[in-house]
Amino acid sequence: MPTPRPFLRLSLLSALVLVSACKKQEETKPEATAAKPSEGAAAPAAPKEKSLKVGLVTDVGGRGDHSFNDSALRGLELWGAGKKMEGGSYKDASPEELKATLQQDLASRDIAPVGITPVVLQSKVPEDYEPNLQLLVDQNVALAVGVGFMLENAVETVARRNPDAKFLLIDSPIVSADNKPYTLPNVRTVTFREEQGSFLVGALAGLVTQGDKVGFVGGMEVPLIKKFEAGFRAGVAATNPKATVLVNYTGSFDNVAAGKQVGQDLVNKGADVVYHAAGSDGLGVIQAVKEARAADKNVFVIGVDSDQSHLAPEAVLTSMLKRVDLGVYEAVRDLAAGKLQGGDVVLGLKEGGVTYAPVRVEIPNKAELLEKVEELRAKVIAGEIQVPSDPAQLTAAPARP
16 A cells, blocks of 8 residues: 555654653573483483564554454464463464354465464554564564554664564555655565455445445545545445445544544434444444444444454444455465565455455345345456545545535
């Protein structure tokens, strides 16, 4: 996603002024050298091979967003290391727990732990990004992962400073000062065709709405989130040209209250299906729709990035799955196999990088509606439908609440 650097820096600096101190963690001291065994004593067992450390820096949404960051952590911790976080420490995850997170279309990917040790640093403010990445390098991780387009500048800076270290950047290419993407030999970037996944859930929303009015809630109004908006609006138009799409942005990714307020506003204005692409703000959108259903309104919400149905089983129609977990896992797997290379990776419907979660709620003519959505999926993959990635490419302007 091309993210204009001057705009990003200015918007982040003007939005956040607190600086969080990043304390360097102590490395575990090596054990003392064992004494030479006496004659006739059994030779000591060969030491176990030391696992690779893979570090990850979250964006400000952090662990527990049930969306973007948690998807990245799933790819690192559960899929890559076979671990789960409980009570502030790692515990071994069972094969059943890992399998439960795999959608049917991932069965052929042979996803299994590769024996890495995860190291996770959570960022409280954007000023944490660069020192956190440098801290991971100082701790000798084999790979440092930056989660989110907001870490682009930090990954580029630290990667240039440490050319022998390896990096993974999720959600953005490396962008030059004149806003042109370029590559660094020690950085793999993974971006997604979010517009394609959003097109499918938009198509479903257009089929499900009863009042011909649906809503979109974005977080920060930046090109990446505009891709979600463009795809969603195009999908609605593909199945229900007469439907109106109400669009609003919260201006953040870590303000649940703002998300709830915007979600309530859209529902009050008649939207009966609301799709969010707003990070932790989206938790507020889901809560707003959940409360509306409790008040006997026939409304649904569409989650994003991860399957969010567990947050409100009766209210979540589906979720647009953005396989951040897959992007992280495949980099970790390649690292463990000694074949991780720099360069750009782009994941869309064809590559399994985006899709939608199972529709678990009951809706009229469910099987027929999903069949229509799947027909559209096949056309996108075949190139018969070109999904717009910018709202400017759409013929109809969005309705603003």
